[in-house]
Amino acid sequence: NAGVMQNPRHLVRRRGQEARLRCSPMKGHSHVYWYRQLPEEGLKFMVYLQKENIIDESGMPKERFSAEFPKEGPSILRIQQVVRGDSAAYFCASSPQGIRYEQYFGPGTRLTVT
Amino acid sequence: ELKVEQNPLFLSMQEGKNYTIYCNYSTTSDRLYWYRQDPGKSLESLFVLLSNGAVKQEGRLMASLDTKARLSTLHITAAVHDLSATYFCAVDKDYGGSQGNLIFGKGTKLSVKP
Numbered sequence: 001n002a003g004v005m006q007n008p009r010h011l012v013r014r015r016g017q018e019a020r021l022r023c024s025p026m027k028g029h030s031h032v033y034w035y036r037q038l039p040e041e042g043l044k045f046m047v048y049l050q051k052e053n054i055i056d057e058s059g060m061p062k063e064r065f066s067a068e069f070p071k072e073g074p075s076i077l078r079i080q081q082v083v084r085g086d087s088a089a090y091f092c093a094s095s096p097q098g099i100r101y102e103q104y105f106g107p108g109t110r111l112t113v114t
Numbered sequence: 115e116l117k118v119e120q121n122p123l124f125l126s127m128q129e130g131k132n133y134t135i136y137c138n139y140s141t142t143s144d145r146l147y148w149y150r151q152d153p154g155k156s157l158e159s160l161f162v163l164l165s166n167g168a169v170k171q172e173g174r175l176m177a178s179l180d181t182k183a184r185l186s187t188l189h190i191t192a193a194v195h196d197l198s199a200t201y202f203c204a205v206d207k208d209y210g211g212s213q214g215n216l217i218f219g220k221g222t223k224l225s226v227k228p
Contacts, residue, residue: 033215042202042218043157056207056215091156093216103147103206103216105157 002027004094004106012112019079019086021109025094032075033103034067037089049075082113116141118205120219127193127226135188135222137203146186147216148177149202157202161188193226200224 005024013019025032030051035043045059049069060067064082069075079086092106117140127133137146145164149157161170163179163186170177174197176189186203200223204216 035216035218042220043204043216045207045215045217048215059215102162104159105149107156110154 004029004092004104006090006092006106006109008109009107010110010112012114013082014114015083016081019082019111021077021079021090021092021111022074023077023092023094023106024074025092026096026104028096029094029104030097031095032069033093033095034075034077035091035093037091037108039088043091046077079111082111084113087111087113116205116207116217118203118217118219120201120203120222123220123222125222125224127190127224129194129226129228130192132192133190135190135201135203135224137186137188137219139184139186139203139205139217141184141205141207141217143205143207145206146179147204147206148186148188149204151200151202151221153200160201190224193224195226195228198224198226 004026007022032049034046036046037043047060047067048056051069052071064080066078089108089110091108093103095103119138121136147162148160150160151157161177166181168179174191179186200221202218202221204218206216
């Protein structure tokens with residue numbers, strides 16, 4: 001059973017470009033969470049999604065960031081017009097429906113904005 | 115606002131010594147998680163503590179939870195170099211029965227020296 005998969009693992013973008021980060025949850029998991037980790041800091045919650053629904057986006061910046069988890073396919077975190085401050089590691093986690101305390105993390109995508 | 119505070123943030127230990135990392139939190143959540151992160155890697159789940167008084171041990175690490183004091187501890191016994199990593203505690207935001215997003219502390223960077 002494959003774990004949470006994220007791609008790409010490393011992404012370099014110039015300022016003003018768009019970044020698309022993908023997350024495939026574990027098989028059977030319908031809950032996806034995105035977190036951002038700045039250098040030397042803990043993870044900060046960004047958004048919580050279930051299939052086709054955004055449950056909580058309270059940690060998401062109001063502009064340039066969006067997330068989706070379609071009925072088919074991976075969850076996508078999209079950052080438009082990236083700036084240097086967006087450089088960070090972005091982690092996705094997934095959990096199965098109905099189980100409160102199991103959250104599995106993917107390997108992360110390290111975004112560098114030049 | 116939910117807050118999770120760890121201390122110390124940096125810890126340099128000698129092999130063979132014991133030490134404790136503390137995690138205080140401001141929410142009423144009774145579920146607390148400890149993770150380990152190696153440089154450039156994802157998060158590895160160490161312990162999930164689900165109730166007041168819970169104590170779990172794995173090798174040289176032991177975690178406990180006091181929900182009344184809103185305090186968890188991670189105790190390291192006879193440290194070895196392999197334990198060098200950053201340790202995070204986290205609590206989850208309760209959505210009234212379903213899995214919530216995690217609120218992380220800033221992490222404790224542990225360095226074990228010979």
